[in-house]
Amino acid sequence: MRVLQLGLFLALASGFAAISIYITGLSDPFVYPSYHLTDEDTQALLSLHDTFQKCVTANGLGLKATRGTDYCQTTISFPSDTIPKWRDPKTGELEALSFDFNLCEAVATWEQVRNSTTILTKEFIDSLPNGWEEYAWRRINKGIQLNHCENKTLCMEKLSLVLPETPPYFPSQFRRCAVIGNSGDLLKTKFGNEIDGYEVVIRENGAPTQNYTDYVGRKSTFRLLNRGSAKALDKVVELDEQRKEVLIIKTTVHDIMNKMIREVPIKNPVYLMLGASFGSAAKGTGLKALEFALSMCDSVDMYGFTVDPGYKEWTRYFSESRQGHTPLHGRAYYQMMECLGLIKIHSPMRADLNRVVKWVPSHHIIRAARIASEKLLRRVGAGSEDPLAACSIIKKQVKRNLNAVSKLRKAALDHLRLCCWEASNPMIYKIIRLFTFSKLCH
Numbered sequence: 169m170r171v172l173q174l175g176l177f178l179a180l181a182s183g184f185a186a187i188s189i190y191i192t193g194l195s196d197p198f199v200y201p202s203y204h205l206t207d208e209d210t211q212a213l214l215s216l217h218d219t220f221q222k223c224v225t226a227n228g229l230g231l232k233a234t235r236g237t238d239y240c241q242t243t244i245s246f247p248s249d250t251i252p253k254w255r256d257p258k259t260g261e262l263e264a265l266s267f268d269f270n271l272c273e274a275v276a277t278w279e280q281v282r283n284s285t286t287i288l289t290k291e292f293i294d295s296l297p298n299g300w301e302e303y304a305w306r307r308i309n310k311g312i313q314l315n316h317c318e319n320k321t322l323c324m325e326k327l328s329l330v331l332p333e334t335p336p337y338f339p340s341q342f343r344r345c346a347v348i349g350n351s352g353d354l355l356k357t358k359f360g361n362e363i364d365g366y367e368v369v370i371r372e373n374g375a376p377t378q379n380y381t382d383y384v385g386r387k388s389t390f391r392l393l394n395r396g397s398a399k400a401l402d403k404v405v406e407l408d409e410q411r412k413e414v415l416i417i418k419t420t421v422h423d424i425m426n427k428m429i430r431e432v433p434i435k436n437p438v439y440l441m442l443g444a445s446f447g448s449a450a451k452g453t454g455l456k457a458l459e460f461a462l463s464m465c466d467s468v469d470m471y472g473f474t475v476d477p478g479y480k481e482w483t484r485y486f487s488e489s490r491q492g493h494t495p496l497h498g499r500a501y502y503q504m505m506e507c508l509g510l511i512k513i514h515s516p517m518r519a520d521l522n523r524v525v526k527w528v529p530s531h532h533i534i535r536a537a538r539i540a541s542e543k544l545l546r547r548v549g550a551g552s553e554d555p556l557a558a559c560s561i562i563k564k565q566v567k568r569n570l571n572a573v574s575k576l577r578k579a580a581l582d583h584l585r586l587c588c589w590e591a592s593n594p595m596i597y598k599i600i601r602l603f604t605f606s607k608l609c610h
């Protein structure tokens with residue numbers, strides 16, 4: 169055992185030679201030496217708004233976008249005859265018919281997601297300043313009792329079954345991915361074959377495929393789990409006959425889960441998600457699943473989210489009712505994502521696989537607007553309006569043996585080279601990975 173551990177240590181020590189970390193806030197003066205927006209910057213943001221508005225009108229089934237008072241804000245509105253059906257359980261208020269979004273923040277943050285890893289790794293915790301004391305316990309159920317991982321061995325033990333050393337997935341690793349929500353709408357259109365045609369299919373919580381394959385397909389590559397589903401891991405694995413699905417847990421690791429993984433035993437890979445923060449717009453499993461997909465897929469298509477007018481937000485395709493939340497807000501946010509070129513929406517009213525999303529801003533516009541946004545956010549970030557202001561972006565350099573990633577497809581390697589690698593010798597690449605994360609933001 170000792171020998172094995174030593175061997176492992178040596179392998180790690182040589183494989184991951186130097187790890188250096190630096191943390192930068194959004195206000196890192198070295199990244200953008202000037203606060204000043206050039207004419208091109210403002211032009212880029214105006215072009216983005218212009219095309220974005222046309223896109224929302226052309227594809228939003230009644231939604232409308234208008235530019236707010238600054239270069240960033242957009243307001244997405246529903247037609248005035250829309251009848252909101254969801255009430256805030258705390259205030260009893262009906263949901264609003266228009267929502268403000270910050271396009272600058274959206275283009276900048278989603279770009280980071282596309283260049284980041286969204287699986288929690290040991291390497292990540294180790295590289296945070298006080299990662300075990302300040303962060304790791306938050307990913308363990310009842311972690312507060314662990315006294316900031318006073319006993320690090322105990323914390324490591326609790327996380328060990330779900331904590332890979334290094335990221336198992338990379339940006340652009342997959343070509344075409346589909347994220348399948350659980351909306352009752354799915355039973356209106358036979359999307360099954362179409363869904364099975366994707367390279368990767370991501371499902372959520374307890375969604376079955378058996379008995380519904382005409383509508384939802386059979387393929388299942390990943391499954392994103394909320395707290396409730398994660399506690400019933402033994403039931404969840406039965407949903408996939410192949411027992412190959414990779415299970416991604418949004419919340420925390422739980423003793424019950426560890427016991428099941430060991431004793432059932434559960435052979436599927438199980439990981440914890442490491443996500444970015446998108447503020448209140450984006451709490452649900454749906455958005456997390458899209459985030460996860462965008463961190464590893466070239467294109468992301470979305471099915472089974474209630475995104476058509478006349479929504480029925482409280483039905484699932486496989487069970488009667490559920491507790492819905494902010495369906496109109498969600499619908500507006502997904503439309504924003506589609507009109508930023510991040511995803512393509514499929515729904516009963518948009519059932520043509522080859523539907524062209526009209527007026528999506530070009531890569532050129534998005535890129536220019538992102539550069540302008542990064543400058544602006546840095547200024548805005550000093551204020552309190554920006555939910556990302558309190559967050560840090562961690563840039564981490566890891567020297568990594570090329571063998572670890574050499575089986576990736578070319579597009580993924582190219583992406584890594586451009587975004588994150590500096591070759592130092594032919595076999596060792598320095599990977600600079602960006603992380604944004606929510607748990608440490610406040």
Ligand SMILES: *[C@@H]1O[C@H](CO)[C@@H](O)[C@H](O)[C@H]1NC(C)=O
Pocket residue numbers: 319321322325
């Ligand atoms: C820390 O946790 C480990 C693993 O559960 C346990 O064996 C050890 O006794 C603990 N150490 C202390 C000082 O409590």
Ligand SMILES: *[C@@H]1O[C@H](CO)[C@@H](O)[C@H](O)[C@H]1NC(C)=O
Pocket residue numbers: 376377378379
């Ligand atoms: C599929 O239908 C059969 C027969 O009605 C039933 O026994 C089974 O539980 C169903 N499976 C799921 C996942 O609902």
Ligand SMILES: *[C@@H]1O[C@H](CO)[C@@H](O)[C@H](O)[C@H]1NC(C)=O
Pocket residue numbers: 279280282283582583584586587602
């Ligand atoms: C993300 O990666 C691309 C290369 O694929 C690079 O051009 C871009 O600058 C990166 N963006 C960020 C925010 O690091």
